[in-house]
Every structure is written in structure tokens, then in C-alpha cells.
Amino acid sequence: DSGVTQTPKHLITATGQRVTLRCSPRSGDLSVYWYQQSLDQGLQFLIQYYNGEERAKGNILERFSAQQFPDLHSELNLSSLELGDSALYFCASSVGLGHEQYFGPGTRLTVT
């Protein structure tokens, strides 16, 4: 168990809908990262936060947004969902930027 928690574990929703994925980092970690893992694809970096501030963006769609709250938990919001958004979404945390990342168990999103 990495100490990173993600909820929900599974999410099934329809196209056009909006969902929110939640992540709680390990105790003491200030950095949170979000990744998307599609079938037969590697981990695609989406966005990272450090102590509430956005620090880097990857291949994150404009329909997606995220934030890190004062208690350091983070939420990833996905809107106007499309079938192609079906994937595993992982959150990772680290003590500081660039340090070893510890991954949560992921949220499996299915868009029907």
C-alpha cells in the first residue's frame, strides 16, 4: 500500500457528462501528479501541483481541469466526456517536486 488513496475505484458514466476524481496524497507529501493510462498505452502525464500551486502541465485536454486544496488533496475534473476518455486515471504524490513518486490504486473510468 503506497499510502496514496483515490476515490472512486470505478466510475461508469455517459458521454457528455462530468465527473470528479479525488486523490489524497501520502502524509507529508506536498506534490500531486495526475496520469492517464489507456489500454496498451503508457502513462500519460496530465498535470502536477505543489503545495496548492500548478507547476507543470502535460497532455491535458481543455475539458479537463484539476486543483489541489489547502489540505493537499487533489481533484481532477473531467467534463463533456467522450468515449475516448475511458481509461485508468492515476494520482501520484511525492515529498517535493521531482522526488520519487508513489502511485495510488487508480480510478477506472468507463464512458458509455
Place this chain on the structure above:
Amino acid sequence: QQQVKQSPQSLIVQKGGIPIINCAYENTAFDYFPWYQQFPGKGPALLIAIRPDVSEKKEGRFTISFNKSAKQFSLHIMDSQPGDSATYFCAAREGFPGTYKYIFGTGTRLKVLA
């Protein structure tokens, strides 16, 4: 644009064999190279990592070999066991303090036969 190329995509070895997974990169600014192990239904877990000023690092049965001039690095699993069956990802870190981010390879699905 795939900045870290990983091969092979899948690998099957007999128990006791030494699977080797390779990664290649172009960006010479990468400064840290971790490997992750992912079991089905779980998140990736850090396995072992290396910095470019070191040519080899061993942790238990896992060894990273790093060739800076060739811009390649590889993971070797000694005396592989069925419990090592998982997907392995290489990664590379880029950026500066305050902006670091990781680029992942596409993964190698390893199956170790009993």
C-alpha cells in the same frame, strides 16, 4: 512525440531466466531514470532508479544498466520468478527544481513461466 522509447512491448521467459527490458531517449537533459512495476489492478510502484553519472545499480535481483553515450538504459531481472510477472515502465525526469516532470515509456508486459 515519444521521448522515451521502450522495448519490447511484451516478453515471456522461463523461471530462472533473465529478462531484459530496454529504454532509449534523446533528451540529454533528463537527469533521473526510475523503473516502475505494475501488477494488474494496481498502481505502478517504484522498483529501482539510477542517475546518469552511474553505469549500473543493483537492488536485489533487479539491475539497471545505464549507457550515457548511447542514451540507453535497461532493466535486468536475475533469476526471474512467476511473481515477477507484471508490466514494467521506464521513466525519465526532465525540468528544473520546481518544474520537474516524468516521461514514461509505453511499458513492457512480462510473463515468467513456472
